[in-house]
Amino acid sequence: MTTVTHKAPIRYFTWAFIVTAIGLALGALLGWQSTGTVSGTLSIFFIVTVLAVLEISLSFDNAIVNANKLKTMTPVWQHRFLTWGIIIAVFGMRIVFPLLIVVIAANIGPIDALVLAASQPEEYARIMHDAHLPIAAFGGAFLMMVGLSYFFDHEKDVHWVAWIEEQASRYSSIRGIEVAVVLSITLAFSRLLEGPEAQVFVNAAIYGLLTFLLVEVLGGFLDASQQTTDVAVKGGLGAFLYLEVLDASFSFDGVIGAFALSQNLFVIAIGLGIGAMYVRSMTIMLVEHGTLAQYRYLEHGAFYAILILSVIMFVQTIYHIPEVITGLGGAALIGVSLWSSIRWNRNNPEPLAEATA
Template sequence: MLRYFAWAHGLTALGLVGAFWLGFAYSGTLSGAMGFLTIGAILAVLEISLSFDNAIVNANKLNEMDPVWRRRFLTWGILIAVFGMRLVFPLLIVVVAAGLGPVEAIRLAATQPAQYAEIIRGAHLSIAAFGGAFLMMVALSYFIDEGKEVDWIAGLEAVLRRCGSVRGAEIALVLVFMIGFSWVLPETSRDEFLFAAVSGLLTFLGVDMLGRVLDAQDAAATAAKGGLGAFLYLEVLDASFSFDGVIGAFALTQNLFLIGIGLGIGALYVRSMTIMLVEQQTLTEFRYLEHGAFWSILVLSVIMFAQTLTHIPEVITGLLGAGFIACSLVSSLRYRARKARLRTE
């Protein structure tokens, strides 16, 4: 197992050294450097706890991908995940929200971190609405499927599975959530919320449609193009998972570069975990683990919608997600033990 995390361990050491140096450069004191080092480590743990379900979903999708595109996701994808979503994405928020150029945004992050963080927090409503709608579509598309054969929370999942016979049932449910939350929002925020949420819904549908179109190409091109569709889907999914961590990180520090280091370390471990799950075929050994991950995603999507109304601590989000996954793991182990007993009788 250690071989899967060798790169992550090595880059973690470099990242923490970088966090220590960054703290010393900003404060000029040993205590300041140690403070940056501690926050960097906490951010890494935060990212891992919020993204474990992401690793499970990624592994499930990677099992179906062409090997070439699987390698590309695990190499190019880590660059996009670490540098794109954990560093460039917060910069783009400021560029768009404040109307600044990229260089000015970087300068603002380096010299006026409090003002920079305030701009990020100002964009929280749109980010939460977009991510909530996208992730809810991800989860409901898994449960509302007539072809789904295994249920974990049997009664509820069976009802959702039967809804698969109704075309667009998952879209209708997401729209109900969107309209419900928009009613209780202040009138001044409704248009922004609905625009962002509809954008998240359309993004999911667009990426899903692109994947289906590419997968329908002739046999000679299916592997490469179908791999591209799956690659794009996973990258958008990873981006949606990272929203919560990026916004939550500003509660711990206003330093963009420290956030990039801490969340980047966490993203490396999530990718390493994904590789382990794929190569060890863990999802086939644990019958309900995938179900736990998608329930965790559904809960996360509801929490992201709820965060448009009130702040919900990231520790609650992480514990709820970990709780669903832990329960599904226990259920899987019980199923394996029961099946083993039946074979021996």
């Protein structure tokens, strides 16, 4: 019998610590160059720190869902996601995505959008704020499909909140039930909006739903194509695309909400980029330590957090909800699911030993 050794948990965060040090130094430098005062420098340094903490708190569930998908992927594709994927997450979602929104909303070129971000941060922030409604509707619908697909699964036999999950598993045989639920909730929320906003909300939510379905279909097609050449290949390019879109949906709320703390695109990119590195580190640790197998309800907590986040994104099209509340709510759910898992392990030591053997 071979003994599998794992790194100490703190060692998984080595690169995250390095990026944190570099990011905070860049934030301080940016603060000094833009304000020329110690107080201004400390203010921007503090904002970068808060943004990083906010991103980490919002992304606990993201890391758990990533780990859940990664454990089905081949080592090659795991490595690709944890290298290329983090580059796309940091630079694509935290820098390119906000620029792309302004490019589309203001009908200007990418260079002009970058200049606008640097020279007129107030106008840049206003355009981003105006684009919040369709972004929240799109991301909310996509994440709602992610959460519902986990619970509406007839093969799911481990239930945390049994009276909810048993019913969901029972009705999972009804074809398209997740789509029906998302469409019903979308129409209900659209009635709370007025005029053109209602139509924009419905259209964006439908695009989010279609994006989920297309990613699922495309992922299945791509992975099936790979299996024709290698039967052992599982969770390749299709799973990679799924995780990238999932990460983007998680990032929508954080990127838009970050403009409430700072209107400087580069300060936001540094703060959220630091947080994204911790998400990567947590994902690797969860996969290599087999944490999801050791704590049976941890995934449940993450997917409940996703469902709540999706509803919050819908609600935010009508009322403002501070991102701190969103992050703490998700972290609290995951904490309760972890506590429930630990209690179950204490009461059932033999099944745990078999799962971790």
